[in-house]
Amino acid sequence: MSTLKLGIADDHELFRKGFISMLSGIPDFEFILEAGNGQELLDRLPANTPDIVFMDLQMPVMDGIQATEAAFERFPNIKIIVVSMYNEDRFVIHMLEKGVQGYLLKDTSPDEVEKAIRRVHEEGFYYNDFVSKAMHRKMVNRQVNKHPFFPNACNVALSSREKEVLQLICDGLSTTEIGDKLFISVRTVEGHRLRVLEKTGTKSTAAAVAFAYKNQLLN
Missing domain, CATH: 1.10.10.10 (Winged helix-like DNA-binding domain superfamily/Winged helix DNA-binding domain)
Incomplete structure (x- = not known):
């Protein structure tokens, strides 16, 4: 069984540690990188490049939007799943346009997070009902x-x-x-x-x- 290498960038240490702990019991998941902001993530990526990074949007020093753009530019093969408290359609659409492979809210269940990881790894993307509805509303209201x-x-x-x-x-x-x-x-x-x-x-x-x-x- 191959191991999926994961990373997370979030400025709230309690959430970050809890998120890692939540997934640490899954045998083929391994967190190899954690960062408190976007710049810290970019500084650590060359030495430890995960398969998938979970990215918060609002962070000090460098936010998740800037960090996403820079990460894709420097590491084209990396996959990013946004994990945010922002549920507005504009954030979802904007990050999809940036090329992220998924968008989860911070109250997402552990089972769905695992599903998102596996789907992104196997298919290259994960769209849950929340994302699909956001895209549909964008189309209807456009x-x-x-x-x-x-x-x-x-x-x-x-x-x-x-x-x-x-x-x-x-x-x-x-x-x-x-x-x-x-x-x-x-x-x-x-x-x-x-x-x-x-x-x-x-x-x-x-x-x-x-x-x-x-x-x-x-x-």
Whole structure:
């Protein structure tokens, strides 16, 4: 059994220690890094680079948004799950656009945190019902914008199957579950996902989903 290396950046030591303790009993989870702010995280990443980092948003010295941008730039393979008390849609959408692989609230259950870790490790993303609803509300409430966030949005044409796969990703289904639902192979699902990334010019599934909702490519 391979070990998943984890890290956490949060300025509240009590939460940080409790979070680590909560997951320490899972045999294949190992916390190799903890930091009290974004700058401390970046300083420690070169020596100890986790597979997945849990990132708080509001921290002194350097906040989670800045730290996320810098971490992705310096360590392209790292995966980040936001763990925050902020439940406003604007924070969720903004961080998805930054490329984070998941967004959890601080009252999330231990079982869901474990599920998020495994899904991010295996699939590259985790969207729970809270995130999916935030993205849907963003789409519904979005006013027509003559200058979309992505300049080439008007040139993006997803096939009906690509939209279907992307919608099921938004609904929280795994690659295997999508394949079963659509009666196609896992390899075919992955092929559709990669073509969506290529067409949207995004680097992660999270960013592709944010793109699709922002530009009303999904129903």
